Amino acid sequence: MSAAQTSRPDRATGTARARMARFLPSRRDYGLLRSAWKTDLFAGITVGIVALPLALAFGVSSGVGAEAGLITAVVAGLVAAVMGGSNVQVSGPTGAMVVVLAPVVAAHGVGSIALVSVLAGLIVMILGVSGLGRAVAFIPWPVVEGFTLGIAAIIFLQQVPLATGTEATPGHNTFLAAVESASQATVPAVLQTLAVVAGVAAVMYLLPKLSKALPASLIAVLLATVAAEVLALDIPRIGALPHSLPAPSMPSLDPGALGGLLMPAVSIATLAAIESLLSARVASGMAGPDGRPSGAYSPDRELTGQGLASIAAGFFGGMPATGAIARTAVNVRSGAKTRLAAMVHALVLLAIIYLAAGLVGRIPLAALAGILMVTATRMVSRHTVTAILRSTRADAAVFVITAFITVAFDLIVAIQIGFAAAAVFTLRTFASLSGVRREAVPEPTLPGDEHIAIFRLDGAMFFGAAERVLQEIGQVKDIQVAIIRLSQLRMLDATGAHALVEVISALELRGVTVLLKGVQPQHLELVTNVGVIRSLRHHKHLFTSLPDAVQHARSHVLRNAAASA
Known part of the structure; x- marks a missing residue:
């Protein structure tokens, strides 16, 4: 065999190793650790405090339970921090994922979510390995913002049963379920839950005006819990939580149910990929306290990392995870520079599981509803909506169509229809210029x-x-x-x-x-x-x-x- 023939397999092996290395952790991930470890440590603790009520709220709102939300924030947050493509991204359960998971829980039961999480994670990994991570750049801005507005509306409506102390009707349209829950509310229970919601919302809106350094959502939950205990309010609570992380296990595989879960897994994977990449893209241009942007990210590695995070969460009984823009923004603004901050955030939540599970179980569900209602209103920027509606008729139409389809039908269908509408309007514009x-x-x-x-x-x-x-x-x-x-x-x-x-x-x-x-x-x-x-x-x-x-x-x-x- 000639030297040239011998070198061909070596070159092929070297190329394969180089491609694989793109998805693996390296020293470059922690290049700033020596100078930034103290800031990262503080940022991680801050994000962990902020993430606690959100993780609990998203778990409850999805129908999987507060325990699953907390486990997902710990396990997926840690795995994504190590394996993801962004140095500052913080991952866990998110509002958009709640919107997709709630119908799956209603149709297939809570036990199906662990398997769906693993399936969706595998699909997201395949998207990353195949190099489709950069495709998110082709999603038009009006589609993204219409999608965000629709998700915010759904999250807000999903909290109406918790805010009124009633049970949501599984499988119903979100708007109809909210109306039905509100009509079933009874006095004095509804007055108590609404008072808790109003108190949480007031604290979350007013406290940042006094000091932005204080974790408003956590303080709001603490005050609501103390008030509920002192006044002995008879309102639903989170309930018992485990005092330790469960042992990992393979989700039960029912061949008969697998076919029914495949399409939901594809939808969840699509949503997880889009949300994670959008969050990482926004975070890359976001400036920290020093005024410097957080830096570039690897879209394909971000997808493989998020896929692994959802798989790991499924093994521990959690739910699918994505990059969370709210927690990521807090991380960046707190001065995070390396992945240590996101790791510390997960470890803070893990410590809460082991040390304060009993106290967390006493949190009123209405307090979590209040947090998510405020979060939903903050997801939508009035200036952004105004800018889109004043831009062009085509972009305004795409924005409105995407938002409406998201609320009325399905998230993935909304993205597809919004993308198709944007393409049609763009082609019409090209044709008019030709x-x-x-x-x-x-x-x-x-x-x-x-x-x-x-x-x-x-x-x-x-x-x-x-x-x-x-x-x-x-x-x-x-x-x-x-x-x-x-x-x-x-x-x-x-x-x-x-x-x-x-x-x-x-x-x-x-x-x-x-x-x-x-x-x-x-x-x-x-x-x-x-x-x-x-x-x-x-x-x-x-x-x-x-x-x-x-x-x-x-x-x-x-x-x-x-x-x-």
């Missing part, structure tokens, strides 16, 4: 120039504009030579090239000689393969300069005049 213009024959004018027509194609010649261009050129009459200028054509696809073939063929059948001018180098192969050049009467009817094309056109007119004399 067209054909007839130009005058350059001076000095000569006899016979009235039989020459010069057409300039502008913008994009693609499937959305080709038919209109074909009709406009085909309507021209009383000409002997048509010069079609392609030098201003920015985009050309196969449909557009085929339309050119049809235009040339139709004109040639009418006895009109067609000359092409200015075929751009990037379009030459396409027009050749589709048959544009072959449809010309002569291969020399292809020109690079307009004067040459006009001179050739005039020679045709003179020849026709001589022949008819």
Whole structure:
């Protein structure tokens, strides 16, 4: 075997190792640890305190339970911190995931969530390994914001049963379930729960005005719990929580139920990938206390890390996890620079499980409802909504459609319809900017120039504009030579090239000689393969300069005049 043949497997092995290394932890992840460990430690403790009530609330709201929410924040938060693609991303249960999980719990039971978490995690990992992490950059802004508005509305409506002390009807539309729960509320229970919700909301809105350093959500929960205990309020509580982390185990696999869980797993994986990547992208440009951005991130590694996090959470009886923008923002603003902060956040929650599970179990569910209601209102920026609605009609329509579909039907369907609507409006805009213009024959004018027509194609010649261009050129009459200028054509696809073939063929059948001018180098192969050049009467009817094309056109007119004399 030659040296060259021997080196090929070595190069292939080296390439495979390099690709694999992109998804694995490295020293670069902790390059700033020596100088930033104290700040990271403080940031991690801060995020852990903020994450506690959110983890409990999201667990309860999804129907899986507060225990699952807390376990997910610990296990998934730790795994994603080590394996994810961002140095500052904090992962755990999120509001968007709650919206998807609640119908799954209603349809398949709480026991199905661990298996769904593992399945969704595997799908997210596949997305990361296959290099689809950067696809999130192609999601239009109005779709993302409409999606966010819809999620915020659903999260708010999901809290109505807890806020009124009633039971939600499984499987119902969120809005209808909220209305039904509110109608079933009874006095004095509803007054007590609403008072707790109002108190939590007041603390969360007013306390940051006094000091932004104080964890408003945690203080609100503590005050609500103390008030409920002192006043002996008869309202639902979280209930008993485990005093330790459960041992990992493989989720029970029921082949009969697997088919019914596959599509929910795909939806959850899609949502987890989108939310995690959007959160990481926002965090990468977010400035910390020193005014510096948190730095770049790896989209593909972020997906593999989040996939592993959901798988690990499923093994411990948790729920699917994603990158959480609220906790990530707190992490960045607290000065986090490395992954140590996210790890500390998970360890703080783990310590609470072991040391304060009994106290946490006394928290009123209405307090968690209040936290999520405030969180939902903060998810939507009034300035952002105003900016989109004032932008263009197309973008405003995409925003409204996405938000409505999210609330009325399904999250993934909303993204699909929103993306499709944005694509349709964008193509319509491209088509309106594209067209054909007839130009005058350059001076000095000569006899016979009235039989020459010069057409300039502008913008994009693609499937959305080709038919209109074909009709406009085909309507021209009383000409002997048509010069079609392609030098201003920015985009050309196969449909557009085929339309050119049809235009040339139709004109040639009418006895009109067609000359092409200015075929751009990037379009030459396409027009050749589709048959544009072959449809010309002569291969020399292809020109690079307009004067040459006009001179050739005039020679045709003179020849026709001589022949008819």
